[in-house]
Amino acid sequence: MLRQLAVRREALFAMLGLATAWQIASLFFPSYLFPPLPAIGAAFAKIFGSWEQVGNALATALRILAGLAGAFLLGVVFAVAMAKSRKANDYLFPILHFNQGIPALSWVVISIIWFKSIEFRIWFIMVVTTVPAFAFQILDAYRSISKDLHEMALSFRPSRYDMFRTVVLPTVVPGILTAFKVNLGNASRVVVVAELVGATGGVGYQLLQMQQLFDLAGALAWTLVLVLFVLGTQQILTLLESRLLRYRAQSERGL
Amino acid sequence: MRAPIIRFENVCKRFSDKEGRELAAYAVKDLSFDVAGGELVAVVGRTGCGKSTMFNLLAGLLEPSSGLVRVYGRDPFRDFDWFRGKIAVVFQSDRLLPWRTALHNVAYGLELNHMEERERLGLARDWLRRLGLEGYEDAYPHALSGGMRQRVSIARAFAVNAQILLCDEPFSSLDELTGAKLRAEFVRLVRENRKTSIFITHSIDEALTLGERILVFQPPAFIVLEVRPEEAATEATRAAMKDAILSAMTSEVRDPAAS
Ligand SMILES: Nc1ncnc2c1ncn2[C@@H]1O[C@H](COP(=O)(O)OP(=O)(O)OP(=O)(O)O)[C@@H](O)[C@H]1O
Numbered sequence: 001m002l003r004q005l006a007v008r009r010e011a012l013f014a015m016l017g018l019a020t021a022w023q024i025a026s027l028f029f030p031s032y033l034f035p036p037l038p039a040i041g042a043a044f045a046k047i048f049g050s051w052e053q054v055g056n057a058l059a060t061a062l063r064i065l066a067g068l069a070g071a072f073l074l075g076v077v078f079a080v081a082m083a084k085s086r087k088a089n090d091y092l093f094p095i096l097h098f099n100q101g102i103p104a105l106s107w108v109v110i111s112i113i114w115f116k117s118i119e120f121r122i123w124f125i126m127v128v129t130t131v132p133a134f135a136f137q138i139l140d141a142y143r144s145i146s147k148d149l150h151e152m153a154l155s156f157r158p159s160r161y162d163m164f165r166t167v168v169l170p171t172v173v174p175g176i177l178t179a180f181k182v183n184l185g186n187a188s189r190v191v192v193v194a195e196l197v198g199a200t201g202g203v204g205y206q207l208l209q210m211q212q213l214f215d216l217a218g219a220l221a222w223t224l225v226l227v228l229f230v231l232g233t234q235q236i237l238t239l240l241e242s243r244l245l246r247y248r249a250q251s252e253r254g255l
Numbered sequence: 256m257r258a259p260i261i262r263f264e265n266v267c268k269r270f271s272d273k274e275g276r277e278l279a280a281y282a283v284k285d286l287s288f289d290v291a292g293g294e295l296v297a298v299v300g301r302t303g304c305g306k307s308t309m310f311n312l313l314a315g316l317l318e319p320s321s322g323l324v325r326v327y328g329r330d331p332f333r334d335f336d337w338f339r340g341k342i343a344v345v346f347q348s349d350r351l352l353p354w355r356t357a358l359h360n361v362a363y364g365l366e367l368n369h370m371e372e373r374e375r376l377g378l379a380r381d382w383l384r385r386l387g388l389e390g391y392e393d394a395y396p397h398a399l400s401g402g403m404r405q406r407v408s409i410a411r412a413f414a415v416n417a418q419i420l421l422c423d424e425p426f427s428s429l430d431e432l433t434g435a436k437l438r439a440e441f442v443r444l445v446r447e448n449r450k451t452s453i454f455i456t457h458s459i460d461e462a463l464t465l466g467e468r469i470l471v472f473q474p475p476a477f478i479v480l481e482v483r484p485e486e487a488a489t490e491a492t493r494a495a496m497k498d499a500i501l502s503a504m505t506s507e508v509r510d511p512a513a514s
């Protein structure tokens with residue numbers, strides 16, 4: 001607990017240092033290059049002062065979560081297929097691997113040409129860019145199921161459901177949580193690009209507006225909204241993780 | 256002679272590699288033996304001679320490459336589900352679920368046999384107490400010593416009250432005192448409930464004390480010697496028996512058919 005607080009204190013100092021550096025820079029450069037902190041703060045406050053703007057933030061958050069949910073489900077399907085069948089693995093692996101090399105912007109172009117619905121375009125981009133990592137991470141988690149524990153359970157002749165509930169699930173949950181944490185970061189970077197496919201709301205759309213208005217304070221405020229959403233959600237996942245994994249041994253000496 | 260409950264007939268087992276090709280080496284070769292109902296059989300043999308593999312075949316976790324394994328006249332691998340609640344295994348390593356407390360680990364087999372929660376936790380608590388682990392109900396495996404973990408795994412196997420008990424070196428990681436206590440408890444349990452039991456041990460003395468019959472394995476798992484400790488009435492015959500087991504274990508008499 002104390003150690004956690006200490007880490008938080010250092011994080012706070014680091015962020016304060018960054019803010020101070022920025023504020024100092026704003027004294028020497030014109031404000032359209034380095035808007036002073038109060039201006040960014042005001043822009044930030046303005047976002048949360050209007051329902052319409054909050055709606056923009058929520059839209060992006062929902063798009064991220066919907067994309068992750070879709071990618072997760074599809075990732076489970078791929079991972080299970082790859083785990084169960086060597087053939088499926090041999091065919092799916094190169095495709096997913098190849099997919100990982102495709103930039104998000106290419107998917108933007110493709111989805112604009114392929115689909116009409118803007119929300120579907122965004123969802124498609126989100127899913128297609130995050131699904132390989134999900135599939136690989138879930139597959140890894142699945143393969144890490146201990147053969148010894150599996151056999152031990154088998155010796156009691158469990159039903160398939162009981163085996164899943166008591167051995168498979170507890171083993172794969174940590175890996176799945178990690179996959180969500182990693183992909184949340186990726187998804188938040190992709191979503192703003194995806195919102196360029198013609199969205200009329202959302203953080204990406206607002207960023208584009210700010211760029212056209214040459215309003216850096218506004219752009220930074222919107223960026224901050226997105227970053228805070230990602231960090232907040234990751235914090236929730238971390239809390240969940242430490243609750244679910246409290247059975248694990250802690251080394252007194254760290255790694 | 257009581258009717259055999261467990262029967263191995265010329266059982267061979269070769270493991271396969273990742274591609275599914277059978278390896279050349281036999282883990283178990285031409286193994287044949289019977290175990291009668293209520294019998295307590297000890298198995299000794301050098302490390303790597305196929306004892307644990309024999310257990311896995313018996314528990315239906317492995318399929319024999321050839322030969323027959325029969326328990327109650329059925330195939331434990333094919334008729335897998337039929338054996339629910341009928342065979343309990345104490346594995347060589349404790350194999351506790353790290354995400355379950357000691358209590359819930361002991362209750363695990365009962366849970367899979369659909370015993371109602373209150374009843375199974377009560378029974379599990381009872382078993383922990385019998386194995387000297389009172390007060391450790393809520394401890395996770397990582398917070399228990401190796402011997403304590405082994406005792407939890409013994410409790411887990413005994414709790415399901417199966418007719419057949421397979422124990423792979425159950426007492427090897429315990430101190431003399433606890434070991435002696437548990438051995439006595441084990442024998443009492445098996446005798447009182449007329450359980451059929453096979454236990455693997457590295458200690459010839461343990462085999463001589465506990466076993467009604469001792470099978471001595473040579474790699475790849477076939478029986479080179481079979482003795483009945485009850486026939487050794489005096490210290491001298493017992494010592495002779497021990498010597499015979501030792502030399503059977505260490506001799507290089509190999510199956511002439513083996514390359
Ligand atoms: N999963 C496996 N794949 C390939 N070979 C195996 C496998 N399990 C066991 N073997 C081999 O089978 C042989 C018998 O192993 P087994 O575990 O049955 O020995 P053991 O008699 O129980 O030894 P110990 O007393 O050390 O526990 C060994 O040579 C081992 O290398």
Ligand SMILES: [Mg+2]
Nearest residue numbers: 306307347423
């Ligand atoms: Mg073994």
